[in-house]
Amino acid sequence: MKIKALVVEQKDGPFVLQEIDLAPPGRGEALVRITACGVCHTDAITRAGDMPMPFPAVLGHEGAGVVEQIGPGVTEVAVGDKVIIGWPSCGTCRNCLDGEPRYCLRTGEALVSGRRFKGDQAGTTAYTRDGKPINGHFFGQSSFATHSVVTADALVKVPDEVPIDLLGPLACGLGTGAGAVLNEARPRLGDSVLIAGVGAVGLAAIMAARNSGVTRIIAADIHDNRLEMARDFGATHVINSGRQDLVAEVRAITGSTVDYAFDCTGVIKVIEQLAETIGMLGHLVLIGGAPANARFSLDHLSTLWGKRVIGVLGGGGRSGQLIPALVDLFGQGRFPFDRLVKFYDMDQIEQALEDSRSGAVIKPILRMPA
Known part of the structure; x- marks a missing residue:
C-alpha cells in the first residue's frame, strides 16, 4: 500500500515527506494507522549518527493509532483497537523470560537494525521506494509515517474514551522517566x-x-x-x-x-x-x-x-504493565502530562525538533494526516 512517511536519506539529512510503499503485515504482525507520534531526542541523535540505524530510514518511535489489519496468528489485538506501540522484544531470551523485555538480548537488533528481527519476515523490511528497500522498524515501529507494520505483541490496547493522539509519548520519553x-x-x-x-x-x-x-x-x-x-x-x-x-x-x-x-x-x-x-x-x-x-x-x-x-532503558518493566498504569494515573489527574504537549502537522517535523531542542516546547507531537 502507498503511505506517507518522513524519510532521512543520510546522516544529518533533513526529514523529507515522501510517498513510499508498505507491505502488508505478516505472521504475528499488525498494520497500525498512526494518528500521532511524539518527537523525541532519540530521533534527533539517531539522525545525527549517535545510534547505529542505517540510512535511508524512517524514524519515529512514540506512535499511537488504530489497528487496521492483522496478520496470521495474531490474537493480541483486533481491527479497530486503539493502541500505543510499545518496545519490541524477542520473548524467548533469558531476560524476556525473566520479565525484563526492555533488556531483551536482541534489543539492538530490534530497535536499530532497520529490519524485522523475528518471525517469518526476519531480516526483511516492510518499507520500499521505487522497488528498493528503505530501512524501517525503528524501535519496532518507524512511526513518522501514516501507517506502520509492527509485531502485534508489542502493542498496548487503550480504552476508546482516551484521547489516542496524546498517548504515544508514554511508549518512550514519558514512560522512561x-x-x-x-x-x-x-x-x-x-x-x-x-x-x-x-x-x-x-x-x-x-x-x-x-x-x-x-x-x-x-x-x-x-x-x-x-x-x-x-x-x-x-x-x-x-x-x-x-x-x-x-x-x-x-x-x-x-x-x-x-x-x-x-x-x-x-x-x-x-x-x-x-x-x-x-x-x-x-x-x-x-x-x-x-x-x-x-x-x-x-x-x-x-x-x-x-x-x-x-x-535504565525505556523505563524498564513491561509496556503492557507500565503504559496502562500511566494512562490510569493520567485519567485520575495524577500524571497530567497533557500540559507538556504541543501538536504539529507532519510536515512541521523540523520546527518540532527545533522547539524541543530550544526548550520552547517540552513534548512535541506530530499529528498524521488521515
Missing part, C-alpha cells in the same frame, strides 16, 4: 530524590516521584522556566545548576546526600556531579542519552562504599 522511578528505583517511604534535567523525561520522573512515598523531590536544571514547571509538577526544591553549586545545594537541602539521583541530561559533567550527591547505599540512575562513545569517571573509594549505578 516515570518507569525509572516506579519500576527501577522504587524509592521507599521517606526517601529523597534528585532529578537533573527537567525536560519531558525529568518532568515525568517528578510526576512519578510525587505518586510515591518520597518526601523530598529536588529538581536541577539551568533554565528557570523549567524549574518553575518542576515545582508545579511536584518538586519540593529546585536548584539552578548553572548558577549554583549542585553538590553544595543538595547538602544544604538534605543535610547530607540524596538516596537517588536521576540523570536525564546525558551530560558527562552532570553525571559526575550527581555521583557526589549520593552517599553510602545511594543510587545514581542513568536515563538521559549521551553522545556515542561517551565515558564518565567516578571516585573509586567513595563508590566502593555502597554506591549503586543503574542504567
Whole structure:
C-alpha cells in the first residue's frame, strides 16, 4: 500500500515527506494507522549518527493509532483497537523470560537494525521506494509515517474514551522517566530524590516521584522556566545548576546526600556531579542519552562504599504493565502530562525538533494526516 512517511536519506539529512510503499503485515504482525507520534531526542541523535540505524530510514518511535489489519496468528489485538506501540522484544531470551523485555538480548537488533528481527519476515523490511528497500522498524515501529507494520505483541490496547493522539509519548520519553522511578528505583517511604534535567523525561520522573512515598523531590536544571514547571509538577526544591553549586545545594537541602539521583541530561559533567550527591547505599540512575562513545569517571573509594549505578532503558518493566498504569494515573489527574504537549502537522517535523531542542516546547507531537 502507498503511505506517507518522513524519510532521512543520510546522516544529518533533513526529514523529507515522501510517498513510499508498505507491505502488508505478516505472521504475528499488525498494520497500525498512526494518528500521532511524539518527537523525541532519540530521533534527533539517531539522525545525527549517535545510534547505529542505517540510512535511508524512517524514524519515529512514540506512535499511537488504530489497528487496521492483522496478520496470521495474531490474537493480541483486533481491527479497530486503539493502541500505543510499545518496545519490541524477542520473548524467548533469558531476560524476556525473566520479565525484563526492555533488556531483551536482541534489543539492538530490534530497535536499530532497520529490519524485522523475528518471525517469518526476519531480516526483511516492510518499507520500499521505487522497488528498493528503505530501512524501517525503528524501535519496532518507524512511526513518522501514516501507517506502520509492527509485531502485534508489542502493542498496548487503550480504552476508546482516551484521547489516542496524546498517548504515544508514554511508549518512550514519558514512560522512561516515570518507569525509572516506579519500576527501577522504587524509592521507599521517606526517601529523597534528585532529578537533573527537567525536560519531558525529568518532568515525568517528578510526576512519578510525587505518586510515591518520597518526601523530598529536588529538581536541577539551568533554565528557570523549567524549574518553575518542576515545582508545579511536584518538586519540593529546585536548584539552578548553572548558577549554583549542585553538590553544595543538595547538602544544604538534605543535610547530607540524596538516596537517588536521576540523570536525564546525558551530560558527562552532570553525571559526575550527581555521583557526589549520593552517599553510602545511594543510587545514581542513568536515563538521559549521551553522545556515542561517551565515558564518565567516578571516585573509586567513595563508590566502593555502597554506591549503586543503574542504567535504565525505556523505563524498564513491561509496556503492557507500565503504559496502562500511566494512562490510569493520567485519567485520575495524577500524571497530567497533557500540559507538556504541543501538536504539529507532519510536515512541521523540523520546527518540532527545533522547539524541543530550544526548550520552547517540552513534548512535541506530530499529528498524521488521515
